[in-house]
Amino acid sequence: MESSLELTTSLPGTYPPLLRSRIFKIIVIGDSGVGKTCLTYRFCAGKFPDKTEATIGVDFREKVIEINGEKIKVQLWDTAGQERFRKSMVQHYYRNVHAVVFVYDVTNAASFRSLPAWIEECRQHSLGQEVPRILVGNKCDLQHALQVGTELAQKFADSHSMPLFETSAKNPDDNDHVEAIFMTVAHKLKSQKPLMLSQPPGGGGAPPLGKSEEEEEGGWSCNC
Numbered sequence: 001m002e003s004s005l006e007l008t009t010s011l012p013g014t015y016p017p018l019l020r021s022r023i024f025k026i027i028v029i030g031d032s033g034v035g036k037t038c039l040t041y042r043f044c045a046g047k048f049p050d051k052t053e054a055t056i057g058v059d060f061r062e063k064v065i066e067i068n069g070e071k072i073k074v075q076l077w078d079t080a081g082q083e084r085f086r087k088s089m090v091q092h093y094y095r096n097v098h099a100v101v102f103v104y105d106v107t108n109a110a111s112f113r114s115l116p117a118w119i120e121e122c123r124q125h126s127l128g129q130e131v132p133r134i135l136v137g138n139k140c141d142l143q144h145a146l147q148v149g150t151e152l153a154q155k156f157a158d159s160h161s162m163p164l165f166e167t168s169a170k171n172p173d174d175n176d177h178v179e180a181i182f183m184t185v186a187h188k189l190k191s192q193k194p195l196m197l198s199q200p201p202g203g204g205g206a207p208p209l210g211k212s213e214e215e216e217e218g219g220w221s222c223n224c
């Protein structure tokens with residue numbers, strides 16, 4: 001995937017000023033091919049990617065946004081949907097997560113039926129209802145091929161206490177805008193700041209919304 005070309009490491013001692021801003025780590029999860037890469041690329045780069053390949057392990061994309069005068073880095077972890085590309089990375093995805101975005105493809109009922117398994121995987125990694133979660137139905141531009149209607153998806157979202165957004169990474173004109181979806185999550189995280197300053201017992205949940213683990217380790221940064 002071409003996005004890997006956009007990744008740059010931070011050299012020790014050369015931290016750009018924005019590295020001190022707060023980071024929201026949001027993981028994007030769902031079956032292979034639902035459009036996780038396209039959605040994250042759309043938000044961070046502002047356009048639909050020319051071409052994508054199956055994500056191997058994880059890709060990171062970041063965007064700096066401003067909420068109420070504070071600059072915040074939204075770090076999207078685009079995870080691999082294919083099991084064979086996930087195995088070695090799973091433990092890393094789930095550390096220090098602030099929010100989860102579950103994605104299905106509205107033209108692929110199987111991707112919708114997989115959602116309980118993705119939710120369960122998150123739960124097993126201490127990401128339950130206390131962490132902001134949203135549900136995104138992607139590829140709404142392909143209305144002629146629709147397999148998952150809004151009513152069914154809304155029932156599922158309600159039963160898991162998640163807001164539902166239906167969008168298209170390719171052409172969001174008539175749907176929820178990709179940018180607005182991720183901004184909604186960021187606003188929610190910012191408004192929950194006091195709640196997130198302490199670790200839950202056992203330390204399994206999200207850390208304070210300050211320096212990320214990757215930042216502490218001088219890890220990856222992507223400026224797309």
Ligand SMILES: Nc1nc2c(ncn2[C@@H]2O[C@H](COP(=O)(O)OP(=O)(O)OP(=O)(O)O)[C@@H](O)[C@H]2O)c(=O)[nH]1
Binds near residue numbers: 033037054055082140
């Ligand atoms: N028509 C349409 N096609 C889309 C949309 N989003 C993604 N696609 C296409 O769906 C295919 C898969 O998209 P990806 O973003 O690579 O899917 P993914 O979920 O990241 O897949 P993995 O990396 O294997 O987990 C690509 O051919 C995209 O061009 C959309 O909103 N509309």
